[in-house]
Amino acid sequence: MSKMHVTTTINGEPVEFLADVSSTLLDALRGSLGLTGTKEGCGTGDCGACSVTVDGRLMCSCLMLAVEAEGKSIGTIEGMAQGDHLHPLQQKFLEMAALQCGICTPGVLISARALLEKNPDPTEEEVRFGLAGNLCRCTGYDKIVRAVLETAADMRESAR
Amino acid sequence: MNDMSNKWIGARTIRPDGADKVTGRATYSADNTMPGMIWGKVLRSPHAHAVIRSIDTSKAEALPGVKAVVTAKDFVDFPIDKSVMLGIQDMRWMARNILAKEKALFHGHPVAAVAAISEEVAAEACKLIEVDYEVLPHVIEIEDAIKPDAPILHDWVRHEGKPSNIAGTMVLKAGDIEKGFAEADIVVERTFTTRPVHQGYIEPHACTVSHAADGRVTIWSSSQGQFMVRAMTSLLTGIPQSNIRAIPAEIGGGFGAKTIVYLEPVAVMLSKKSGRPVKIVMTRDEVQRATGPAPGSLMTVKIGAKKDGTLVAAQGTFYLQAGGLPGSPLRGPVGCSFAAYAIPNVLSTGYDVVSNRSKVAAYRAPGAPHGAFATESVLDEIAEKLGLDPLDMRVRNSAKPGDKAIYGATFGDVTFVETMDAIRKHPHYKAPLDKNPRPGVKRGRGVASGFWYNAGGESSVQVNITEDGNVVVTTGHPDVGGSRASIANVVAELMGIDHSRVNVIIGDTQTIGFSNLTGGSRVTFASAMVATASCEKVVGQLKERAAKIWKIDAEAVKWEDGMALPAGDNAGKFPPLSLKELAAKANEMGGPIGAQVQLNTTGADPGYATHCVDVEVDVDLGIIRVLRYTAAQDVGRALHPSYVEGQIQGGVVQGIGWALSEEYLYDKQGRVDNASFLDYRMPVCSDVPMIEAVVVEIPNSKHPQGVRGVGEAPIVPPLAAIANAVHDALGKRFYALPMSPPKVTARMDEA
Ligand code: FES
Ligand code: FES
Numbered sequence: 001m002s003k004m005h006v007t008t009t010i011n012g013e014p015v016e017f018l019a020d021v022s023s024t025l026l027d028a029l030r031g032s033l034g035l036t037g038t039k040e041g042c043g044t045g046d047c048g049a050c051s052v053t054v055d056g057r058l059m060c061s062c063l064m065l066a067v068e069a070e071g072k073s074i075g076t077i078e079g080m081a082q083g084d085h086l087h088p089l090q091q092k093f094l095e096m097a098a099l100q101c102g103i104c105t106p107g108v109l110i111s112a113r114a115l116l117e118k119n120p121d122p123t124e125e126e127v128r129f130g131l132a133g134n135l136c137r138c139t140g141y142d143k144i145v146r147a148v149l150e151t152a153a154d155m156r157e158s159a160r
Numbered sequence: 161m162n163d164m165s166n167k168w169i170g171a172r173t174i175r176p177d178g179a180d181k182v183t184g185r186a187t188y189s190a191d192n193t194m195p196g197m198i199w200g201k202v203l204r205s206p207h208a209h210a211v212i213r214s215i216d217t218s219k220a221e222a223l224p225g226v227k228a229v230v231t232a233k234d235f236v237d238f239p240i241d242k243s244v245m246l247g248i249q250d251m252r253w254m255a256r257n258i259l260a261k262e263k264a265l266f267h268g269h270p271v272a273a274v275a276a277i278s279e280e281v282a283a284e285a286c287k288l289i290e291v292d293y294e295v296l297p298h299v300i301e302i303e304d305a306i307k308p309d310a311p312i313l314h315d316w317v318r319h320e321g322k323p324s325n326i327a328g329t330m331v332l333k334a335g336d337i338e339k340g341f342a343e344a345d346i347v348v349e350r351t352f353t354t355r356p357v358h359q360g361y362i363e364p365h366a367c368t369v370s371h372a373a374d375g376r377v378t379i380w381s382s383s384q385g386q387f388m389v390r391a392m393t394s395l396l397t398g399i400p401q402s403n404i405r406a407i408p409a410e411i412g413g414g415f416g417a418k419t420i421v422y423l424e425p426v427a428v429m430l431s432k433k434s435g436r437p438v439k440i441v442m443t444r445d446e447v448q449r450a451t452g453p454a455p456g457s458l459m460t461v462k463i464g465a466k467k468d469g470t471l472v473a474a475q476g477t478f479y480l481q482a483g484g485l486p487g488s489p490l491r492g493p494v495g496c497s498f499a500a501y502a503i504p505n506v507l508s509t510g511y512d513v514v515s516n517r518s519k520v521a522a523y524r525a526p527g528a529p530h531g532a533f534a535t536e537s538v539l540d541e542i543a544e545k546l547g548l549d550p551l552d553m554r555v556r557n558s559a560k561p562g563d564k565a566i567y568g569a570t571f572g573d574v575t576f577v578e579t580m581d582a583i584r585k586h587p588h589y590k591a592p593l594d595k596n597p598r599p600g601v602k603r604g605r606g607v608a609s610g611f612w613y614n615a616g617g618e619s620s621v622q623v624n625i626t627e628d629g630n631v632v633v634t635t636g637h638p639d640v641g642g643s644r645a646s647i648a649n650v651v652a653e654l655m656g657i658d659h660s661r662v663n664v665i666i667g668d669t670q671t672i673g674f675s676n677l678t679g680g681s682r683v684t685f686a687s688a689m690v691a692t693a694s695c696e697k698v699v700g701q702l703k704e705r706a707a708k709i710w711k712i713d714a715e716a717v718k719w720e721d722g723m724a725l726p727a728g729d730n731a732g733k734f735p736p737l738s739l740k741e742l743a744a745k746a747n748e749m750g751g752p753i754g755a756q757v758q759l760n761t762t763g764a765d766p767g768y769a770t771h772c773v774d775v776e777v778d779v780d781l782g783i784i785r786v787l788r789y790t791a792a793q794d795v796g797r798a799l800h801p802s803y804v805e806g807q808i809q810g811g812v813v814q815g816i817g818w819a820l821s822e823e824y825l826y827d828k829q830g831r832v833d834n835a836s837f838l839d840y841r842m843p844v845c846s847d848v849p850m851i852e853a854v855v856v857e858i859p860n861s862k863h864p865q866g867v868r869g870v871g872e873a874p875i876v877p878p879l880a881a882i883a884n885a886v887h888d889a890l891g892k893r894f895y896a897l898p899m900s901p902p903k904v905t906a907r908m909d910e911a
Contacts, residue, residue, distance in 0.1 A: 036191035037184015039412070041362040042444040046837035049362055077184035090182040094174045097802030100641030100810065102181035103188060103363045103412025128846040135837060137360045137413050138641055139806055140813035141845045 008069040010035070011079025019066035025059075026050045028066035029076060037077040037106050041135065048134030051107035051114075052076050058114040060133075077106035080113065089113055089151045098147035100138035108134045112148045120156055124149060168652040169865060172802045173659050175645035177410070189382035189409040190366035194437035197368065198227055200423075200430050201282035202440070203272040203289050204450060205264030208298035208516040208830025209311065212264060212291060215272055219288040225281035228433035229289070230426065231272045232259040236398045240316050244395065247388070247677070249420060251395050253485035257519045258396065258425055264293065265313060265484025266516050267831040268449035270422075275430035275438045298516040298830040299325070302458045302479045305515040313484065313514045327486035328512035330494045332566045340473025340505025344464025347473075348541050351460045352534040354879070354897045355823035356481060358453040359523045360814070360842050363412020365451060366441040367423045371431035377404045379428065382411035384418045384638055385677035390669045396425040397432075404428075407668040408638045415640075415814070416522030417452040419677050448835035453824065454523035455481040455488045461497070461534040465542050469553040473505040474498045478531060480512060483519035488512045492527015495567040496876070497535040500576045500611040500768060501557045506566050516830050522679060524811060525612045525872035529818065529879050536608035536880030537893065550607050550884070551580045551589075551770070567613075572765050575794040575858045576609065579770040582792035582854045583607065588772050589790075595889065602777045603787070604889025609770045610876025612681060614869035616761035619686035620673030623651065623694040624754035625702075629740030631655055633691060634667040636675025637683045640871075641810075642803025649799050650688050650865060654695035657722040657739060673758040681869030684799060685860075686761040692864040697755035705749045706737045763862030767873035769793040771812070775885040782904030784820055784886060785847075791877075792854035796868030801855060808853040808874040815878025817843045823898050 003018040010033070019028050026043070029035040029052070041047035043062045050061040053075035080087045089112050092098070099105040108131060115122060115130035122130065127148045128141070136144060180186040217229040235255060238244060244251040255261070260269045272289050276282035297311040304310055305325040312323045319326035341347055367381035377399055383389050386406040394401045411418060423440045431438040442451070457480050464473040476497050480488035490510030498506050510527075543550040558576045565571055583589050595603050622634040633651050637643060644664040652659040676682070699719045706724030707714040716731035717724050723736040746753050774788040791812050798804040821841040825833040834840045859866025879897060887893045892907060 030191075035184075036187070039188070039363070040190065041364070041412075042837045044444065044836055044838065047362055047444075081183055086179070086182065093182050094178040095172075097172065097175070097642070097800075097806055099178075099181055100803070100806050101361070101363070101411060101413045102177075102186060103361075103410075105181055106184045109182060124850075125846075132844045132846040135360075135362055135842060135844060137362055137415070137814065137842065138810045140809035140811075140851050141843075141848060142809045142851050143802070143806060145845065145850070 004067050006067055006070050008071065009073040011076060021067060023066050024062050025064040025066045025069055026061040029061060035076050035078055039103055039106055048111060049104055049107040051110040051134065053110060053114060058111055077110060080109060087113065088155055092147045092151040096143050096147040096150065098139065098143040104134060104136040108136065108144060116152050116155065120152060122152060166653050168649040168659050169799055170801060171649060173645060173649055173800065175642060176648055176664050177639065177644055186410045188363055188412050189380065190441045192368045192380045192409060194368055194370055197437040197439050198275050198277055198434060199279045199282050200273055200275045200427055200438045200440035201279060201286055202270045202426065203286040205260060205267060205269040205271050207264055207293055207295050208267045209296040210264045210293035211296065212260060212262065212271065213294055214292045216290040217272060219290065220274055220285040223281065223285045223288055225277040226274060226285045227436055228275045228430045229272060230429045230433065232261040234429050235259065235396050235425065246391055246395065250487060253487055253519065254392060254420065255396055257485055258422060266518050268446065268518060269484065273426045273430060275434050300515055300517060300826050300830055302456065302481055302513050302515065305513050306479065313516065317514065325514045326511050327482060327514050328490065330490040330510040332494055332508045333506065334566050335505035337473055337475055337505050337507040341464045343472050345467045346542060346545060347462060347464040348538050349460065349462035350538055350895055352537065352895045354457045354530050354533060356453040356456040356517065357818045357822045358448055358840060359415040359417040361413025361415060361417065364442040364444060364447045365422050367427050368437060368439040369424065369427035369431050370437040371428055375403055377428055379404065379406045379424050380409055381424055382409040382418065384411065384414045384640065384679050386638065386669050387636065387674055388419060388677055389421055389424050392421045393425045393428055397428050405668055405670045408666050411638050411640055415524050416526060416679055419522050419679050422451060444837060445835045448840055449832045450518050452518065452521040452523065454526065455520045457530040459493065459530060459534040461538050463538045463542060465546065467546060469543065469546055469548045469556050471501055471503045471557045474503045476508045476531065476534065478510040480510065480527060480530065481517065481520060482512045482514050483517045484514060485519045486512055486514060488520055489522065489526030492525065493531030496528040496611045497531030499565055499567065500559055500609060502559045502563055508566060524814065524875040528610065528612055528876045529815065532608065532610050532876045533879035533883065533897065536877065537883055540884040541893065551584050554609055555580050573858065573860065576768040578856050578858055579768045579792045579794055580609065582856050583770045583772050583790065586772065586790055586854060588788060593774055600779050602779060602889040603774060604885045604887065605772065605774050606881045606884030606888055607770065607772050608877040608880035608884055609768065610873055612767045612872040612876060614685065614764040614767050615680035615682035616686050616764045617676040617682055618674055618760050619690040620675045620756060620758040621687060621690040621694045622672060622754065622756040623691065623698050625698065625739065625743050627743060629743035630661040631657065633662060633664045634672050635664065635687050636667055636672040637678045637687055638666060640678055641806060642800055643683050643687060645803060646684050646799035647687055647691050650691050651695055654692060655722060655739065656720060673756060681767060681872045682764060685764050685863060685867045685869050688799060688865055688867055689761045689863060690757050690759050693757040693759065694755045697757065698753060701753050702742050705742050705745065708749055709737065710734045765860050765862065765868055767793065767869050769873040769877055771877040771881040773881045773885050775882060775889060777886060777889045777904065779908055782901035782908065784899055784904060786816055786849060788849055790852045790854060791874055792856055793873055794856040794858050794868060795870045796860040796863065797857055797866035798855050799865060799867065804855055804870050805853040807870045809851040811871065811874025812851045812878055813843050813848050815875045816848060816882065818897065819879045819882040820898050821900055
């Protein structure tokens with residue numbers, strides 16, 4: 001199988017890689033690119049563990065071909081913190097124990113960030129529907145929803 | 161030490177493994193690679209039930225890129241007539257579960273495995289393996305499997321002297337059941353069914369394994385017990401435990417199902433044959449088809465009561481699905497269903513039923529939610545018929561300290577009533593509920609309780625003082641959701657130092673002493689007990705060092721706020737010696753400071769939970785929504801309240817899925833028809849409300865911090881609580897789960 005050359009941007013840095021035409025972006029990230037922070041829970045678009053952003057849009061990386069990343073800007077969990085400075089959502093998740101096993105957490109955080117970028121002042125219901133594509137089997141979602149709502153409030157406060 | 165005015169015990173500290181988990185740096189089992197690694201793939205049976213006449217792997221082996229092929233022949237033989245137990249697991253069944261031997265017992269049953277230079281080549285090679293099957297008629301459901309003319313899975317299984325699919329029986333009795341029912345003013349008997357449900361962890365099973373040229377094996381995988389991985393792999397491959405290093409990766413959920421192995425021994429033999437490290441990762445389809453689930457059940461419960469609500473007799477008959485090989489968790493429904501109640505006459509019987517589905521695995525309080533669904537539904541009906549408040553009736557019947565439990569133990573603390581009081585006093589229980597909010601919509605409220613044994617068992621902890629005077633704690637238990645955080649709190653408290661100076665890690669099988677599985681709500685109980693003993697030893701060493709420096713008796717030294725101090729005026733006057741100062745002098749004063757403690761812990765008293773739930777039913781669409789949920793549980797002591805609440809909230813939502821939407825569907829050929837997260841419908845964020853956890857803390861007097869255990873009990877009451885709420889809304893009782901829209905509409909149409 002011949003591979004295709006892909007030129008893309010990941011977390012703000014230029015990246016080039018080779019990919020089978022049939023392999024997914026998730027395979028490329030977790031495989032040759034070594035970015036295993038993005039998780040695979042199903043490979044069929046049903047769990048959200050593989051959530052990334054593509055030109056700012058939330059995507060399941062298991063549903064996108066690696067070659068489709070050509071010329072795009074990809075955002076993964078590894079790029080969410082600025083060095084040692086955690087994103088407010090990451091910090092709040094730690095403080096409010098919004099994770100147990102943590103396997104869903106990268107996907108949930110990427111989704112939550114995309115949600116807050118679109119809607120900085122969501123209701124509980126909007127958060128619940130915004131995260132409905134991210135399965136979490138450990139937490140019952142309670143602390144996740146609370147952490148997202150509190151982060152949103154903090155971010156609005158500091159933006160004033 | 162049950163002093164509630166602690167600094168760190170009970171504090172909502174940030175977990176030691178947190179930053180890695182929110183940044184994607186934590187390494188789960190599929191995240192590891194090894195130099196020279198190749199890929200394994202499992203060939204699975206396309207039939208639900210078939211004799212394996214022969215397996216020809218020659219074409220697969222000849223495919224370029226294939227490095228090894230294994231079948232059951234490559235593993236230790238466990239003959240049917242000789243049981244070899246590891247904990248509650250019979251290795252005869254484990255051996256046949258990881259790779260089919262005489263027969264393929266379910267669709268998806270592993271038959272062979274391949275290691276090759278890529279996943280694609282391995283998959284291609286699987287297709288070239290020629291298996292000669294003699295296809296047999298299959299049976300899926302309990303009702304069919306126990307019929308006299310059912311296809312028999314195992315010719316060596318006998319029940320009442322005849323070939324049968326009933327592979328085991330468990331009976332517990334108290335008093336005289338006939339006499340008890342004769343004394344009752346009211347007797348209610350109902351039959352219930354529940355469907356198998358998958359534990360639904362988001363992380364599929366995976367492992368990376370190296371069998372080195374010198375015979376030493378390294379296993380990197382996520383499980384609920386690295387020692388279990390080592391022991392099972394050793395038994396199945398014949399490699400001594402001293403040569404197997406099982407390294408626990410971060411675990412992406414287990415809920416009981418990762419207390420057994422599927423892939424590790426297979427990968428070890430592939431690695432041994434190929435001479436290369438081997439990685440295997442299951443797909444979600446494989447996980448849903450061939451791992452877990454919790455059993456489905458067919459249950460009849462009959463309870464007799466006096467007019468005042470006093471329970472006088474109870475009888476339960478519980479058939480549980482084992483899957484293709486024996487071993488369903490009978491002790492769950494048989495032992496737990498009536499345990500919380502002081503009923504003088506009880507007969508509780510369980511049957512382990514094999515059928516052509518994947519072998520069941522533990523799932524939170526294994527078997528107890530089933531029994532509670534039946535029992536707590538019948539109790540609700542009795543209370544209704546007698547015109548009693550359902551919680552008042554339960555309170556009247558609570559077991560008391562000193563009562564003999566049906567499963568043999570004598571109760572120490574019984575804190576069941578406290579959980580019911582927590583609900584009775586909660587605003588939720590008294591809040592008005594508009595039962596007819598809109599046309600076509602009905603609302604109702606339900607309550608139910610639950611019981612779980614809890615457990616102690618083996619645990620090891622090493623506490624080391626670093627040269628710079630901080631603390632590293634190594635435990636032997638995988639952390640499924642906050643146990644490192646809890647242990648960090650305990651150690652910071654006992655050492656009297658800031659939480660940030662304690663780091664807790666999980667050791668592998670060759671670096672820490674034996675520690676039993678993370679399961680049964682035992683880890684925080686056991687590891688906190690052992691960590692306490694380690695800290696006491698370390699503090700003892702520190703006091704001795706200070707005594708030496710001051711040239712006084714060690715008894716004349718006390719440890720407070722992370723410092724050694726003279727115990728009183730008579731001890732003399734010395735400036736305090738801090739942990740840092742003592743650590744700096746460690747080598748000149750007798751060497752490194754640290755202690756490992758290994759114990760078989762005891763004294764875990766049972767856990768009790770009582771839940772209250774409001775539901776709303778769309779009568780036309782059959783959709784049931786949970787509007788409000790309050791879950792009270794006595795946890796003894798919450799070392800880290802956030803993770804205690806999280807366990808309760810997570811268990812409740814799993815229970816909601818079990819009650820309302822989750823089930824396995826099979827096609828006519830006996831194949832799972834919904835082996836994906838799209839069709840196997842677990843609750844998503846928008847399906848559920850906030851879950852209010854009411855954490856009752858009545859310290860367990862047999863534990864240094866008062867811990868009881870948390871993780872299992874929260875999944876016991878929800879099935880019945882929700883069914884009782886639906887009955888309150890519709891005036892109809894559901895005896896079968898899940899109460900999914902098609903079932904609800906069908907039931908409404910009956911009327
Ligand atoms: S792995 Fe992509 S949605 Fe589950
Ligand atoms: S924290 Fe385990 S799946 Fe979400």
